[in-house]
Amino acid sequence: xxxxxxxxxxxxxxxxxxxxxxxxxxxxxxxxxxxxxxxxxxxxxxxxxxxxxxxxxxxxxxxxxxxxxxxxxxxxxxxxxxxxxxxxxxxxxxxxxxxxxxxxxxxxxxxxxxxxxxxxxxxxxxxxxxxxxxxxxxxxxxxxxxxxxxxxxxxxxxxxxxxxxxxxxxxxxxxxxxxxxxxxxxxxxxxxxxxxxxxxxxxxxxxxxxxxxxxxxxxxx
Numbered sequence: 001x002x003x004x005x006x007x008x009x010x011x012x013x014x015x016x017x018x019x020x021x022x023x024x025x026x027x028x029x030x031x032x033x034x035x036x037x038x039x040x041x042x043x044x045x046x047x048x049x050x051x052x053x054x055x056x057x058x059x060x061x062x063x064x065x066x067x068x069x070x071x072x073x074x075x076x077x078x079x080x081x082x083x084x085x086x087x088x089x090x091x092x093x094x095x096x097x098x099x100x101x102x103x104x105x106x107x108x109x110x111x112x113x114x115x116x117x118x119x120x121x122x123x124x125x126x127x128x129x130x131x132x133x134x135x136x137x138x139x140x141x142x143x144x145x146x147x148x149x150x151x152x153x154x155x156x157x158x159x160x161x162x163x164x165x166x167x168x169x170x171x172x173x174x175x176x177x178x179x180x181x182x183x184x185x186x187x188x189x190x191x192x193x194x195x196x197x198x199x200x201x202x203x204x205x206x207x208x209x210x211x212x213x214x215x216x217x218x219x220x221x
Contacts, residue, residue: 013039015047017054030054105142109149112142117153124175125151127182145169161185 015034016027029035030050039047074080106129110120118125128151142149147169154160154172158181163172176182 009038009040011039013047015039015050017051019059028054108142112145112148114148114150115153116150118151118173124153124173124182127176127179128173130179131183131186 015030015037017030018025018027027035030047030053031037034050037043074084110129115125149169149171152170152172154163154174156174158174158177160174162174162185164170165172174185176185
């Protein structure tokens, strides 16, 4: 967004967030004195960071803590744990949590990928396939997805991160100028670029983290 536009205070933003609580709306400061701090081109990155932190962490931390405490009670009490896991499809849960440990077939992935604004031979696409790796193969392979992955060419500066729209199997890929920049931005964006040595699930019970599948965990109950 243009810095002059942000500095003009046209959006009227300060370091606060409006939330709905028990049917009424209230304003929460994102930092001390946030109500008096106007968002400008110099602090907008901090504003976005604090807004995301409050939206996805602080505002739900109490609810998540209650859920974690209740779920821990189930896992750590043998009778409750057995009843819980008997009521669900363990292999299906393993797939949901871990995916499939079948090695990725890049040829299969490429065969089920479309391009918008790019050609398969473009440098940016070659760099993409060179740096990106995923942890787990979809359960039914890439051919089992309802739609092929589509890689869209997006405009903007070389500093823009790639973005994904998972519901539509769409990846928006900026026109990067080198392999190094491509690799850096995929790493910074949280995309995995290294394949894990093994498939593991971390289950925290009685304050000890054990790497095992759900099926293995239940077998020990």
